[in-house]
Amino acid sequence: MENEKLPLPLKLKNADFKFENQNIKIDIKTDIPEKLYKYYSITDYSVKGLKNNTMYFSHSHLLNDVMDGNFILWDMSEFIINYKADLNINYNIDSELTKEILKQLSEPFLECRGVLSLSDTYKNELIWAHYTSEIGYCLELETIQFKEHIEKNRNENDLYFFPISYDHLKQINFSDFINYKIVAKSKEINSKTVSAILPILYCFAQKDDCWKYENEWRFLLRDKKFNSISFPIEIINDQDKLEEDYRKSGGNIEINPKVISKIILAPLFFNNSRFNKLEVTNSNFLIYNFKGNDAGKVAKDFLEILKHKFNDKIYQVDKIIKDGLVVRELKYKIEIVDIGENFIKIFKNLIYEEGR
Secondary structure (H helix, E strand, C coil), X not given: CEEEECCCCEECCCEEEEEECCEEEEXXXXXXXXXXXXXXXXXXXXXXXXXXXXXXXXXXXXCCCCCCCCHHHEECHHHHHHHXXXXXXXCCCHHHHHHHHHHHHHHHHHCCEEEEEEECCCCCHHHHHHHHCCCCXXXXXXXXXXXXXXXXXXXXXXXXXXXXXXXXXXXXXXXXXCEXXXXXXXXXXXXXXXXXXXXXXXXXXXXXXHHHXXXXXXXXXXXXXXXXXXXXXXXXXXXXXXXXXXXXXXXXXXXXXXXXXXEXXXXXXXXXXXXEEEEECCCCXXXXXXXXXXXXXXXXXXXXXXXXXXXXXXXEEEEEEECCEEEEEEEEEXXXXXXXXXXXXXXXXXXXXXXX
């Protein structure tokens, strides 16, 4: 005989989540942006992704906010009391039982789940500084086309797409948001079937107010390429760590390059760490020489990809004066005219003039 308890809906500022017919339904309360943006530094990894038409989805344990996906946001006290009473389990220390249940409930969800975080604007001052050091770039993505491409040939619960909600972090009562069945006469922990998807989603959809500046939209994707890794504070031996580091490379998901509508270069992209000479042939044609260092080589690789795949989509953002204020705007449209072993020639067309 089984008793089943259904969860309450999870209501956040920017989205509601509810359990319906064994699936998660997401009600987004704000307008979905036509474009979303991913910011990058110029590295071998980001260049390789652009070349191979892939985008990296991070593992949930590798996000830059220690509270992102942190199950300390679950208050499990009521659940533990009822659980022990239902199955007559004798644990002297509730924390041991809690850790065991946390592992059982989260690992199946996280082991094949990747996270992609995007912003709703290319004008985000702090993200340019934090993620690109003002010398990288960002991709402008067509939101709906990108989402449809990622969803293709996947099941309904393989992809969750939602805006992050921002507020002061607080715990939720774990028992209120789970779907579970109690199987009579069984005393095994895994005999109690618990679906904790809503509490898990709470930990990935709710962030502290201090992150509000990111205006983040998030994809949580299930894919066989993603592998489980240990919790950051779980100490493992060197061989296991090497194997984990190798498995983390599996987070690259193929994308259709047509969903990329712009490649936006940072204001200081053309800088002296990558280039050592500038020649101006006229007011619009510029010739830069690549430095022979690592920065110059990776910049050359990056710009060669742009020339061959995105030459009609290259822009550069910069600071301009608008209505007496300093703001960030797309200022230049760039075309790569020629690229050789040691140089690049570009046509830099001014598209935004101050005072317009």
